[in-house]
Amino acid sequence: MPRTVGPFVQRGLRPLFRVALCSQLCWPMLAFADTAYDQMVIDARAGHYTPALTALRQVPAGQASAAQISDHLQIASWAGLDAEVVQVYETQGRYRDLPVQALSATARAYRNLKRWDAATELYRQALAIDPRNPDLQLGLVLTQADAGKPDEAVSRAKALVAAKPDDPMRRLALGYALTRANSPHEALFEYDQAFTRAGNKPEVAREYVIALQRAQLPEPALRLARLQPGLIDPGMRRRLEGDVAAERVRLTDMASRSETERFIIADRALADYDKLLTTWSPVAEAHDDVLRWRIDRLGALNARARRAEVIAEYQKLIAEGVSIPTYALRWVASSYLEQREPEIAVDLYRRVLTAPDADPADRFEDSTALYYALLESEKSEEARVLAEDLAKAQPPRVELKGLPIGNPNDEWMDAQQLAAQAGTYGADLPSAEARLDTLVNQGPGNIGLRLAQADLYQARDWPRRSESLLKEVEATTPRDRGLEVAQARAAMDLQEWRQMDALVDDVVARYPENAHVKRLQRQREVHDMAELRIEAYTGKSYGGGSGDAGAVTGSRDFGIETLLYSPPINEDWRLFGGAGYATGDFEEGTGHHRWQRLGVERRTRDMTLEAEVSNHSYGSGDKQGARLAVARDINDHWQYGGSLDYLSAETPLRALNSGIRANGGSGFVRWRANESREWRLAVSPSHFSDGNNRLEAVVTGREGIYSAPRLQVELGLEVATSRNSGSNEVPYFNPKSDFTVMPTVNANHVLYRRYETTWSQQFQVGAGTYSQRDHSTGAMGLLGYGQRFIWNDVLEAGAALSWLNRPYDGDRESDLRLLVDLTYRF
Incomplete structure (x- = not known):
């Protein structure tokens, strides 16, 4: 407060x-x-x-x-x-x-x-x-x-008042004694009784004004002083006016009657302070009052979400050598946190918590604020320890005199929720889920718990489950800000673009200053942007039956493709177009492939559909191709899809270089348990123009084995097989049948993260086997390293270098490959 x-x-x-x-x-x-x-x-x-x-x-x-x-x-x-x-x-x-x-x-x-x-x-x-x-x-x-004997004074004064209750002097004396006994509101009653009986006397009215001010009722005190000019001296009136503004600052923390009125009191307080500072800043004797007003004004600015002004005024006060009281440091820390300077906020909140005059009643709120400041400073382990300590320190019930079992402690429930959410932000989602489930069972009507649970479901890649839970909450508080923010994010995950727009428009209109709303608005803005994708690769092969020419990719191969998506059209549609080029050196010569693509994409709930036409230049002349692809979600766990390709982009460059084209398609089924476990089966038949029919099947899976805020480790597995009907005496790698098993260990390590900016590195190690008909089974080895950079939601770029050693047609070959990709939204 x-x-x-x-x-x-x-x-x-x-x-x-x-x-x-x-x-x-x-x-x-x-x-x-x-x-x-x-x-x-x-x-x-x-x-x-x-x-x-x-x-x-x-x-x-x-x-x-x-x-x-x-x-x-x-x-x-x-x-x-x-x-x-x-x-x-x-x-x-x-x-x-x-x-x-x-x-x-x-x-x-x-x-x-x-x-x-x-x-x-x-x-x-x-x-x-x-x-x-x-x-x-x-x-x-x-x-x-x-003399420090207020009880005796009160007893004597009460006897005097009882003997003559209409005597205002006796009432004033009793009020004075009660004030000394630290009973300001009982004292106010006596001053009020004196004023009722002799309010026309300036001396009595003056005492009543002072009693009102002492009882933290400066507004009626000032109103009375204004009705009787000259009743109090200018200095006292000046301080009363400052107290009225300070009282309004206190009221800004309380819930307003309506959303449109939430800034009215803060605006009044700021108007009061502007007037006071303009009037009294030049007056030397008002120096201390002016400093107090400047400090208290920080609270009004903070309540009005004018965070930059809070920080600027705080820095001015510090430069002037002013000691900032603890209650004002809380406002400054909040402003630094909102302005995305969490490290400064952490220091300030720690000062607040350890200050000698810290109010124990504010300790939980300040500790919670410190938790979020630590979290945003990427000190998630410290934040989690703090949350756990808070959860242990709060008793489940508050003992009250006359109630044997006490009352439920709201701060206990809030602390338990904070500790559970710490697991979500600390990459321990299973633990967080279990704790939140337990808390929701204990308090099923707690809106904050249900919203936290919905956020967890989204983090676990269960947007439909989150949506269903949020619908239940909506029945209780249909226009809660946190609810609508969570619903908008779920709608975005579910490709419910119109629903997302309606929710975002509503919360932005009502709470434009809120940090979560600003973040949501930014995500919507990014969604509405155009998108540029660039992918490039290059590689070099060693060994093999053809010397330095790789059996599949050739040697000194290079490829690049650029794809540009339009901003969304009528919410669901995007046009895209792009061009690409690929080249590689083969035993038969150098191959070149140039292509252009033009298509349309439709993204709706549970389905993504793409259709495109393409032009290809390889060998002699131009050839036209086409592609249709669809992916459909059944629920949060199952997805299926497929594609049909005429002149497939998956046709090996070595085949194209020999004038051989392929048409084909693919179908897949994916099962995803959660964010760290997923399996996918894909089957891809294709027909080559030389009469060869190929059937490929690939099973891929991943299982998370370790997760921390900055490091995630997964086990991966790829099992693939293929069969070709044609002869293997063709100018491209075409085994009769083969079988590949490649287990991998993949690690992602975050080097730097600050809000929407992330810099990470990736490691990959794999060892498996490759079996080919008419050839013996051989070992495979894989090493990979990459880095990825994400900036401000609009730029993502990555590079990965890999080394793969494996046999082809019985000859061992090593492939060194560099992949680069970039996505930019504008």
């Missing part, structure tokens, strides 16, 4: 009390003054103290009468000369028989000088003479309150 500078410092005896307690000290009025001394006393009553005091000071101490000492004590008290009152009493009057008025004046002087015990003793001495004197009773109440 935002905080402000505390209420006004508790004062000593206020002017109203002074007037009240002097009421019994005035001598009886004389109708006539017969002497000069009497005239000086009369003048002193009128406020001219100097003549009487001068005369009394000239009386030798040993010759002063009790009456003269009494006069001296009272007149010096009227003049506010507390030290002189005490000095006269201690040197001349302590052992004299003084009247009540003199004792009361001296007691008041002792109190003003904060000599509480001496003041209490004199008040009690005076009360022994006049026990029913209400002013003496009030004076004793005030003294006890100031």
Whole structure:
């Protein structure tokens, strides 16, 4: 919660009390003054103290009468000369028989000088003479309150109020005692009662204003002060105006009645601060207040999502040597986190948590904020440890007096959710799933838990399961911001483009400043961009039956293809076109293949369809080709698809170089359990123009065996077989039948990651066997290394170098290959 500078410092005896307690000290009025001394006393009553005091000071101490000492004590008290009152009493009057008025004046002087015990003793001495004197009773109440005995003061004041409840002075005294007893709201009641009975008196109204301000009700206090000009001094009014603005900053953290009103209070607070700073910045005496306003204004800027201004003003204050209080550091840390500077936010949140004046009530919220700052700083292990510690530190129930089993602790549930989500962000998705399932069973109506569960399902590549869960949540809170953001992401995964647009438009219109909404809007913008894809390869083969000419790819082979997709048309459609070139040296000579492609792609829920026509140049003349491909999802786990190709792009370049073309197709079925387990079967028949019919089948699979935030390791397996009906005496590799088994270990290591920018490296090691009809089974070995760079959602580029050693037609061959790809959206 935002905080402000505390209420006004508790004062000593206020002017109203002074007037009240002097009421019994005035001598009886004389109708006539017969002497000069009497005239000086009369003048002193009128406020001219100097003549009487001068005369009394000239009386030798040993010759002063009790009456003269009494006069001296009272007149010096009227003049506010507390030290002189005490000095006269201690040197001349302590052992004299003084009247009540003199004792009361001296007691008041002792109190003003904060000599509480001496003041209490004199008040009690005076009360022994006049026990029913209400002013003496009030004076004793005030003294006890100031002397650190508020309970005694409250008890005495309550007795006075009970005896005469309509006396505003007694109500004020009780309010003062209650204030000293740290009961500001009970005190406010007494001040309110005094104001109700004597609100026309400026002294009473002033005390009421101060009580309102002390009870953290600055707005009604300021309103009352404005109704009675001159009631409070300009400095006090200035501070009240600052307190009103600070109160509005506190209110910005509370839920508004509607979305459209959530910034109204923050805007009012900012308007207040702008006016105050403009008015008072040039005034030297307002320097401390101006600094306080500048600090508190950070909260209004933060609530208004003006994060850059928060940081700029914070840096100015730091440069000026201003010490920023803990409550304001929380706003600054939040702004740095929103501005994607999480490392600074981490340091600030740690300062907040370890500050001596840190509020224990804010510890959980601040720790949660630190968790996200650590997460965005790519310190996911530290974040997970923090989340686990929070989960262990929170008790499941809050013990309350009178309730044997207590009440459920909301912070316990929030901490458990945070720890479960830490598994999601820490690449431990199975553990996170189990923990969230348990929590949802304990709190099925908790919207935050259900949304976290839906996010986990998306991370596990289960968008339909996520969508179904979000539909259940929608029945409870149909326009919750977090719900709509999650639904939009699920719609994007499911290629529900219109639904995605509707959801994104809605949350952007309602919460344009929210970081999650901004991220969603960015993803939609990227989806709506054109897309350029470039793929290139080159390689060199060693060994084999043809020397340096590889049996399949030739030697010094090179290929490149560029493909350009249009932005989405009517949501579902994209046009694409591209061109490519491939060349390689073979035993028969150098082969060249140039092609151009033009097609259309349609992406809808559960289906992606592509159709294209192409032109191919190889050998002599141009040939036209065509292709139709479809992929269809059954559910989150199963997918099937296929393609038909006329003049297939998979035709070996060596065959094309000899004028042999191929038509064919393929079909596949894929099963995916989750993000780390997948198997795929593909069958591809083809017919070559030389009469050869080929049938290929490939089973590929992967299984994750280790996962950490920066490292993932998978086992891979490829099992392939093929059969050809034609002779193997053709100018391209054409075994009668073969069988390949290649297990691999694949590792992906993140070198650098910051938000949408990632730089990673990949390792691949494989060892298997290759069996070919009419030839013996031989070993295969594979080594690979690559790097990949992703930047700002629009650029992805990678390069991979691999070495493969395997036999072809009984001859061992090594192939060194470099693959480069780039995708750019604009």
